[in-house]
Amino acid sequence: MMSLVEIRKSFLVSIWFMFLTFPIMVIRVNTVENIVEWRWNNMIAVGVGSFLLSFVWRYLIRRKEQGVRRQRESAGPRVSIFQRIGEDRRIFLPALTAAALAVVVFPFLVSMYQINIMTTAFMYIMLGLGLNIVVGVAGLLDLGYVAFYAVGAYTYALLNYHFGLNFWVCLPIGAALGALFGILLGFPVLRLRGDYLAIVTLGFGEIIRLILENWNEFSFGPSGISNIPRPGFFGVEFSLLAHTRYIYFLVVLITIFTIFMVNRLQNSRIGRAWLALREDEIACQAMGVDKVRTKLTAFALGATWAGLAGVIFAAKTTFINPASFTLWESINILCIVVLGGMGSIVGVILGALVLVLLPEYLRAFAEYRILTFGCVLVLMMVFRPGGIVSNVRRTYRFEGPDSGDK
């Protein structure tokens, strides 16, 4: 229903925009011929453009509000499409098979460049799932997550450089060190919440990066470490393409492992305690949940996956330096979690794919790439504030006296 009021409002918006952009879009002083050019065409473009945009915007907002109202009217819980896919076996199994097939066939159909992008996307799924434990499930806003990623990467690089340890030995060491650093960060921030926690974790991330950048004897400073060996496979020599494929499958396997682990952790006594901690810390403690231990496990388990991903990152790129572990990286991973849907595993997977692949495929837009990307993020947050997959947490349900299960 397009009421006249809506049209008038959009019209006023377009007038306002034409007025605002008048000095830069319409007037141009031609200094060569010393005349003032009046580009009225631009003004029309701005007017029509802003009118249409404002109209569409209003339309979408209204639709969203109607959706909320409809949801409130229909008493039953709303079942999202993802939940339906997840619960109906007839859809779920074929969908899973198709996805698995696509993942397996993918590296044999496309170029090495594409495989590399996909590998990166899978690594971000791991990172996102790790951070999801901390931010999405336990509700602890961590802006220094990339520090653990750096710990993992430098663990492999340095252990290999000094002691010649190979990838497979370093993988668990990297994960363990990640967890250790998670606990190290966890201790001082136990009493902090929300904004304060965010600032301290941000500081922690920067400290790790600055140490790596400035402690030349230890980490070789900004020049980084190069010639890190790729992961071996029982001593088989690979061509570059084969190796890229090998790493791809490796990452896929570890990602599946991650999904499995994170899923199990979330649906357990600990996962429940994390959720409760997010909801209300004081009540949680008063109900007998050990706050210290629960928070530390969240930090440690979240950091474990970052450490793991870090080792793989070092092995994949064969070169690391502190520039790979900036705050921007933390923000990016956080975006994956928020965009995908806090606390939802499927959401994080989709979020990671969108956030890694979208900027890559937007390269066609050249310099508008980041702008487009930013717009997509803003629109997402306006129209789906809960993320791509919101509110599909599997809850414990009581089905009857016999089948007390979820």
Place this chain on the structure above:
Amino acid sequence: MSMDFGGLRAVDRLDLEIQQGEIVALIGPNGAGKTTFFNCITGIYAPTEGDIHIHPPGGQAKRINGLKPNRVTELGLARTFQNIRLFQQMTVLENVMIGRHCRLRSGIPGAVFRPQHTVKEERQAVMDSYRVLEKIGLERFVNDLAKNLPYGAQRRLEIARALATDPFLLLLDEPAAGMNPQETHALDQLILRLRETEGVSILLIEHDMKLVMSLSDRIYVMDYGRKIAEGTPQQIKNDPVVIKAYLGEEYVA
């Protein structure tokens, strides 16, 4: 027991005793320090002076000053909150299951590998939680989100959650606040029933005098952090000090 906040003495040498199976009420005007006293007992604050001793039935006496809240709960003291503090985004069942948390043991390996005993423990937790809900009369909300419950039911869910921790002493902080007369009456019955069937002792803070008078075996009255009276409901009703604290000097005839 005393509690200082900086220079302010919020609770001043209050001493209070609860016998096994007793319902004791703690009353007093707003700001008298009742909730602070609660927070000291349950470990949210560490009292500045004094001792808190518990003698669990069939267990050893223990001093619980300054223990962490979760330890206090494990020892068998469970509380509810004056301003409802449920886990809003979790279901009613899950809320109660958090109450079971400290009685369950499975850790990270249990979560990952899901051995038989963990599966069994989890199933048992669901069953136990459901039983608690049945006792409180909330079983029809079992799969609803806590935030969607009517107000009275949210209050009762707080009690259910506390009860799920297997306490021997239940501390209720204004359980009837904001309830209508019917709900208050139902609560009255519920608390009495809990004492009968569960054998828990109850310490309650409440402003609803009708509820307090009908429920309690003994009443303590606080004002400005001090105990100003204690006794049976009948004694308290006629105590001039109490009337003065509540209504002011001129009403004391």
